[in-house]
Amino acid sequence: MAEVTDLRSAVAGLVRDGDAVALEGFTHLIPFRAGHEILRQGRRDLELIRMTPDVLYDQMVGVGAARKLVFSYGGNPGVGSLHRFRDAIEHGWPHPIEIEEHSHAGMANRYLAGASDLPFAVLRGYRGTDLEARTRVERVTCPFTGEVLAAVPALHPDVSIVHAQEADRQGNVQLWGIPGVQKEAVLAATRSLVTVERIVDELVPRPGGVVLPGWTIDAVAEAPGGSQPSYAHGITDRDNAAYREWDRVSRDRDTFAAWMDEHVLDASAPVT
Amino acid sequence: MAEVTDLRSAVAGLVRDGDAVALEGFTHLIPFRAGHEILRQGRRDLELIRMTPDVLYDQMVGVGAARKLVFSYGGNPGVGSLHRFRDAIEHGWPHPIEIEEHSHAGMANRYLAGASDLPFAVLRGYRGTDLEARTRVERVTCPFTGEVLAAVPALHPDVSIVHAQEADRQGNVQLWGIPGVQKEAVLAATRSLVTVERIVDELVPRPGGVVLPGWTIDAVAEAPGGSQPSYAHGITDRDNAAYREWDRVSRDRDTFAAWMDEHVLDASAPVT
């Protein structure tokens, strides 16, 4: 059963230097607050896994917390480049970073295989692309039709962290709106943390509600606004201005570093 | 976009002699009324696909409509044997029937592969059982770990038929409660029919609601009580007495035939 605790304790207990960490949320419910707590606790050498690195991983890569990035789309959605991500790959700043990239379909299937405890998943993809030689994909032959398909290896993060709208006091979690791959990320992981907008006495089933029983999660921590500048459907709105502003902040290394110090790393600062 | 029509026209337009037909519903929302309409229209030589044949397929097999049965559990849940199913397999009555059986996990994966338009699906199963030599399953080797797993071929019924609580006038369908494999069965099929308890002006999203957009379905037909003696969550109750009574009706060939004539095949009779 999930321990309902505070964010600092949860991160301290679950995330270690060198871990493969997945913070998921497909444009929606991105666990910014938990990611910032990982940075404040000084975690380093992380393998950061996420379909869409987004502004959060731009921040984590930019401060040098990542050894490796596993992803399928590294852009600032609707805005343009992730400048810290680019700087790390193009110029090795603040240090060189290993990358392993997939297509979205590949990553989604990797999480699915992980959640199913299968060693691999099958999809029709990759063939004919330069990705095939650059990433972890193999070909398998259908034993019934002879069709050649792609196989991708299961993802098993050491820790998966997602954000949701609600949990009850037993740590049962409900999220709704765009569900992304959060359920799969949690079920595929060795350890898991869910931050939530609020703790409630009882989860009332919602349309589109995805429930993660508390016994599938290690820790639940209350973090109101914890997915800002992303959003929590029905509770907070996406802060599109912050996504646009990030383009300016992140273009310059010094501006970035100062922003991170002020808004994220200074433990006394209010968390964005 | 689905045509919203009456059950007789829908079945006449979609189900042909010799078809592979899946009527799905995992204890819940079993499309009895549509199955009975298939029998009234005299369809024969069908390949009947269903994880849990249940009373409905006992009736369809018993009147001789099936050439073949593809299934994973042929029992009267909580009651005992399916006597018509047994009589067909044990004694070839009313005529010999071909069977192809799987485990539940195998059948669920076969529907999943069908809905995904993959030729096969992978699971950990079958190995060491006598099923492996008796059904369509092959072994595949994980290209990453070397683990040997089972592969099952995709299911692509000619027609899938399911029952749901509601559709709107555009043929968008919503069901809730135990979802079974209905969505996969519809998406895996070449043609599809959904019978519904009621047609509504607008679908209001429900907790646990599974929506099939109208453009994924060929026909929608109103059939109130259409899953009785199974049930439609929130609308009708499971008629447990009818399941128990079926044990008596179905034990004897003549009693069965008379019951079917009176309750199902006589077009003027009220449909059970």
Add this chain to the structure above:
Amino acid sequence: MSTVKQAPATTGEVQTIVAARRLTSAKVVFIGVGRPSTAAILAREVHNPALVLVYESGTIGAKPRRVPLSIGDGELAETADAVVAVPEMFAYWVQAGRIDVAFLGAAQVDRYANLNSTVIGEYDAPRTRLPGAGGAPEIAGGCGEVVVIVPHTTRTFVERLDFVTTVGHADPDGVLGSIPGEPAGITREGLGLRGRGPSAVITDLGVLQPDPVTKELVLVELLPGATVQQARERTGWDLRVADDPRRTAEPTAEELTALRELVGR
């Protein structure tokens, strides 16, 4: 609790109560209909209120107040923490090893707790066609442990299964020769199965558990009134018996009352 003197427990009631006791410290149990379902609901009411009941219909954390006739009764969905589709149930929950204990029945059991629920007689010319595999093979291959609940008769406890539907402990000593397509002496680990496999077979005479080393079933416990002699007579192989089989504790008044109330609802 009733103060009226209770009628003594029937053998079936004791079997259910013994099964329920095995769930005292389990977290998540996977159940089918019939006695296993009754036992799990009873365990949740009497021994282990936090017990998570999972039915293969996709209801996770169901809290039934009555014994459902089918595994898909509406009350299971209404009271569940989560309800999932069947493909997800078998992939994310069973195969992924999230279930501690599964209760299974069978028509035949052999000395290594392999199970037949497919056919009596020849597959192509069956004497009795049974319902078939259902979820059993993958449940037994994915859950932490399996508890088999069957009547103790020579029809059930057979030397050689007519059909291997579900692998228990396979054929570790090669004495059965009945695991198809595999070398003699194959273990469940050798077949790639997960979990510990059958940890107990609960009958109306007693409880059998696999020898920790040889995996052969051993009679370790006798229900009230049952004898070793009866168990031997109703077993189709030379049954191993523990040196001093435990005697099952009599059902308590609380257990019996709760069971009778449950069944009567």
Add this chain to the structure above:
Amino acid sequence: MSTVKQAPATTGEVQTIVAARRLTSAKVVFIGVGRPSTAAILAREVHNPALVLVYESGTIGAKPRRVPLSIGDGELAETADAVVAVPEMFAYWVQAGRIDVAFLGAAQVDRYANLNSTVIGEYDAPRTRLPGAGGAPEIAGGCGEVVVIVPHTTRTFVERLDFVTTVGHADPDGVLGSIPGEPAGITREGLGLRGRGPSAVITDLGVLQPDPVTKELVLVELLPGATVQQARERTGWDLRVADDPRRTAEPTAEELTALRELVGR
């Protein structure tokens, strides 16, 4: 509709309007952010109210009133007929071929409408690291047809892609030699891809379509004011041009008003 005289359409507006017109008879369109999203929403408002918009965030049948900044904006989920998880989106909807038309962008396009959105320069020492594949490879391999929307520049229209992210019509004549690990002359069918592949590339100068036989892109339509000469100059290979390229119909007042209202919301 406004009776005030409208400012003339910008080139970008015309490009969006041309893209929207391609959806006049489509049933289901798959879209990313930016111009493709604007074009699809415009098509639904002006040409094809029954058009089903599918975003890779899992929203099926979204009915946005504004142009979303991200493909996961809340309005998409609120107005959708169904919202599904990402694994299901790619398996049951994209891979299964339920989408008629997909709109895609790219950083580089070659003469067979293969696309690069991964890297400019060497993969291991990139001049410009681009976002990467996202959903594009499987979208292009699973949807009925693909419409590519890109600016017409020599940076975009290149002889040889720096990286093949997404296969369009592959290398059917073997002139590119750039489909990795495959024999020269490989077709998209030969690679096991489904759907017809790219049916059009819409630029700020015109529309290119694959030759029905050779699959090489041919300039078949010019936007208002654009010339064949401009298109040749801004294409990094010897561009094929139809004998008599069509002239794009000027945006109607209705189209332009609707587009400006949409973008202004």
